[in-house]
Amino acid sequence: MTSVSSLPPPAFQAAKSAVQAALSEHPDANIPPPADDEKDKAAPAGDSLEPGEIQEVEVDMQAQADTIRTVFSDPKNFNVKHPLYSPWTLWFDSPATKGRNLPQTPSTAFPQTPAPATPGGAAALGWMEDIKRVITFDSVEEFWGLYNNIVPPSQLPQKANYYLFKEGIIPAWEDEANKYGGKWSIQLPKDKNRNNVDKMWLYTMLAAIGETFDPYLTNSETPSGTPSLITGVIVSTRPQFYRLSIWTRLAPSGGPEEDGLRERIEAVGRHFKTAVLGYSDSQKLAGPLATEVEFLSHKDSEKKGKSKKIVV
Numbered sequence: 001m002t003s004v005s006s007l008p009p010p011a012f013q014a015a016k017s018a019v020q021a022a023l024s025e026h027p028d029a030n031i032p033p034p035a036d037d038e039k040d041k042a043a044p045a046g047d048s049l050e051p052g053e054i055q056e057v058e059v060d061m062q063a064q065a066d067t068i069r070t071v072f073s074d075p076k077n078f079n080v081k082h083p084l085y086s087p088w089t090l091w092f093d094s095p096a097t098k099g100r101n102l103p104q105t106p107s108t109a110f111p112q113t114p115a116p117a118t119p120g121g122a123a124a125l126g127w128m129e130d131i132k133r134v135i136t137f138d139s140v141e142e143f144w145g146l147y148n149n150i151v152p153p154s155q156l157p158q159k160a161n162y163y164l165f166k167e168g169i170i171p172a173w174e175d176e177a178n179k180y181g182g183k184w185s186i187q188l189p190k191d192k193n194r195n196n197v198d199k200m201w202l203y204t205m206l207a208a209i210g211e212t213f214d215p216y217l218t219n220s221e222t223p224s225g226t227p228s229l230i231t232g233v234i235v236s237t238r239p240q241f242y243r244l245s246i247w248t249r250l251a252p253s254g255g256p257e258e259d260g261l262r263e264r265i266e267a268v269g270r271h272f273k274t275a276v277l278g279y280s281d282s283q284k285l286a287g288p289l290a291t292e293v294e295f296l297s298h299k300d301s302e303k304k305g306k307s308k309k310i311v312v
Contacts, residue, residue: 165232
């Protein structure tokens with residue numbers, strides 16, 4: 001059965017990439033191929049097959065198709081989900097909406113869930129009083145259900161933020177998974193990017209949940225079980241600009257023994273710039289209210305004055 005997608009081609013391909021990446025980690029979630037003897041029945045040689053045998057195999061295959069329906073074959077009545085590598089949690093905060101309902105369309109499909117205990121110091125505890133935990137999901141279908149029921153970044157109030165982080169990781173520097181890391185970020189003028197930021201944020205989320213940001217993971221020499229560098233992604237709206245960020249669990253400190261880590265961090269940034277945001281590798285982006293795609297460790301972010309940045 002051929003399905004028709006309402007998504008633009010790039011977003012549809014990104015969604016399919018997320019599905020394929022998830023299925024490669026969870027092969028049991030995919031529809032198993034027919035056994036060799038079933039293939040022989042389905043494609044008999046010569047006239048040795050009786051007429052009734054063909055019909056029997058077709059009925060069995062149809063029964064299987066009726067039993068297993070994915071979102072690609074039946075967007076409304078699917079009964080099999082495509083699991084992600086990891087569960088993810090969406091968080092939200094905005095000074096303009098403190099004490100109000102979450103920024104989503106009228107629906108009870110995604111109720112707010114309580115935030116877990118916060119690791120770290122008093123600063124993180126105070127900040128976590130204002131951030132809202134929207135929902136945790138672990139499948140491609142649940143992601144799209146969430147995405148279709150929340151306000152896009154272009155329509156958020158000023159100083160609002162969406163945080164999409166792996167479940168169990170608080171979107172704060174003090175979290176154990178973040179405190180030794182840093183972030184890639186780009187700042188874009190609001191007036192020139194209002195029509196682009198929603199697509200950029202969508203592609204950033206798809207790359208995160210599909211685990212395509214860290215190309216080191218696809219290297220055949222990478223040890224099995226190596227965790228992704230990515231802990232979460234953020235979009236922020238400010239009076240004059242948008243900011244997109246990717247948080248990593250590690251950051252190079254400059255020592256020669258960390259050349260491999262720096263190379264891996266730079267690969268994340270290049271993928272973010274070219275494959276996700278759609279800029280060319282050599283394109284210069286800095287200008288009024290705009291920055292290049294830049295990496296800064298969380299420790300350097302806390303320091304006053306100039307800090308060492310990695311720019312791609």
